[in-house]
Every structure is written in structure tokens, then in C-alpha cells.
Amino acid sequence: MEKDCLFCKISHGQMKTDLLFENDHLVVFRDINPHAPVHLLIVPKRHIRSINDLTESDNRILAEMIMTARQMAKKEKVNVSGYKLLFNVEKGGGQVIFHLHLHLIGGWDK
Ligand code: AMP
Ligand code: ZN
Secondary structure, eight states, X not given: OOTTOHHHHHHTTSSOOOEEEEOSSEEEEEOSSOSSSEEEEEEESSOOOOGGGOOGGXXXXXXXXXXXXXXXXXXXXXXXXXXXXXXXXXXXXXXXXXXXXXXXXXXXXX
16 A cells, blocks of 8 residues: 555545445545546555556456446446446546546436
């Protein structure tokens, strides 16, 4: 856990946030500044800076993030209408929080 990392704090329960889902490896919560009616963040508990920092040993967490996003899309009832899954990578890619997270964005028809 990184001392000054916001998503480390949220995922380790050190900053009060309503979690929509939690297991041993990841948490899901709503984006504070949503870009669509449904905007969730899927965040691994382990601190990984960005997609650039993944190694072969991270294949499992990456797959789990995507499969969790898929389940959350169903729970939020956007699976049929459709949604986007997005990783912003580093500053030029729009990343502002340097702890890996997957955006689930959808619900425009709501
Ligand atoms: P990125 O630009 O990919 O780094 O996305 C970071 C996202 O985190 C942005 O969409 C922010 O709105 C969101 N965010 C920042 N602080 C919080 C917070 N405390 N709770 C929920 N979402 C947050
Ligand atoms: Zn972190």
C-alpha cells in the first residue's frame, strides 16, 4: 500500500466510500465525477501504477477486473444497452490517479 495514494486508501477502508462490491483482490465504487449515468471504477487492492506496470503475474487480476466489470454491468442493468470499459494510461492518456483502475461507463439510455 502506498501512503499517499487515494485508491489505496479507499480500497483498504481508510477513506469512507460506498463500495458496490468488494472481495480479497478488488473493490468497485462510483466515480465521484460521473461522465455518464453509470460510471463505476474497478480497482485492485494492490497498488499498481498503470497498465504500463503490469507483468505476466498480473494476468489474473486483470482478468478478474474485466469479469467483475461484466458482472457490475449486469447489476447496473447496462449490459444489454451497452457500455464502455476504459483504462486511461499515464498523463497523456488522461490518467490522473496513478493506481490502476478500470472505468465502466454506460446507461445513456436511462
Ligand atoms: P483517471 O483519469 O483514469 O485517473 O480517473 C480517475 C477517476 O477517479 C476520475 O474519473 C475521478 O472522477 C475519480 N475520482 C477521484 N477521486 C475520487 C473519489 N474520492 N471517489 C470516487 N472517484 C474518484
Ligand atoms: Zn495505490
